[in-house]
Amino acid sequence: MKLFLDTANVEEIRTVASWGILDGVTTNPSLVAKESRSFEEILREVCGLVDGPVSAEVVSVEAPAMIAEGERLARIHPNIYVKIPMTTEGLKATRALRSKGIRVNMTLIFSSLQALLCAKAGASFVSPFIGRLDDHGETGMELIEEIVTIFRNYKFTTEVLVASVRHPIHVKEAALLGADIVTMPFSVFEKLPRHPLTDLGLERFLKDWQKVPKA
Numbered sequence: 001m002k003l004f005l006d007t008a009n010v011e012e013i014r015t016v017a018s019w020g021i022l023d024g025v026t027t028n029p030s031l032v033a034k035e036s037r038s039f040e041e042i043l044r045e046v047c048g049l050v051d052g053p054v055s056a057e058v059v060s061v062e063a064p065a066m067i068a069e070g071e072r073l074a075r076i077h078p079n080i081y082v083k084i085p086m087t088t089e090g091l092k093a094t095r096a097l098r099s100k101g102i103r104v105n106m107t108l109i110f111s112s113l114q115a116l117l118c119a120k121a122g123a124s125f126v127s128p129f130i131g132r133l134d135d136h137g138e139t140g141m142e143l144i145e146e147i148v149t150i151f152r153n154y155k156f157t158t159e160v161l162v163a164s165v166r167h168p169i170h171v172k173e174a175a176l177l178g179a180d181i182v183t184m185p186f187s188v189f190e191k192l193p194r195h196p197l198t199d200l201g202l203e204r205f206l207k208d209w210q211k212v213p214k215a
């Protein structure tokens, strides 16, 4: 399973990239708005830090404008995946961008039927938002199970990118279901390597090592 960071903050990306296990980055307009820098400048820097897909979202809502914006974003770097919202205009734009060889991450997915349409339109990734479903009183992980099953049934090559992740259990459950990718905020990513028994165990090993006679 690939692990992506869901942020537009380059310091967070630099930190996780230095651990050697970062496969890609997702951004969205809300995350970019927190950075007070131009989107293009952020994207160029992020693409220099990560050797993997970097999702950049369009803000147009009509297909012709989405396509033009997607083409502009894709020209910034070969690793850019254009993020397109799940609307009928978005489906048209996805199909058109795909036919031009531009890879698309379809976003704001809240049902398995929406995901099926994204796969048929040729999206490279679909992004179901599980945390927002949980917040809404639905079980987000059930959506992942449905999408993984449907994509396996029909051998779609579209990858399931689990988004809107709130805690490490979401990451574990996505892995158990066979999701292709999980994108998560830095606050979740930094929890993954930690376990109190690891810290205690290391402390004890280092303490015991002091008792070993030095040659």
Ligand code: E4P
Binding pocket: 006, 026, 027, 028, 107, 127, 129, 131, 132, 163, 164, 165, 183
């Ligand atoms: C996905 O690509 C989105 O950027 C993101 O995961 C949304 O998460 P949120 O629901 O925490 O805003």
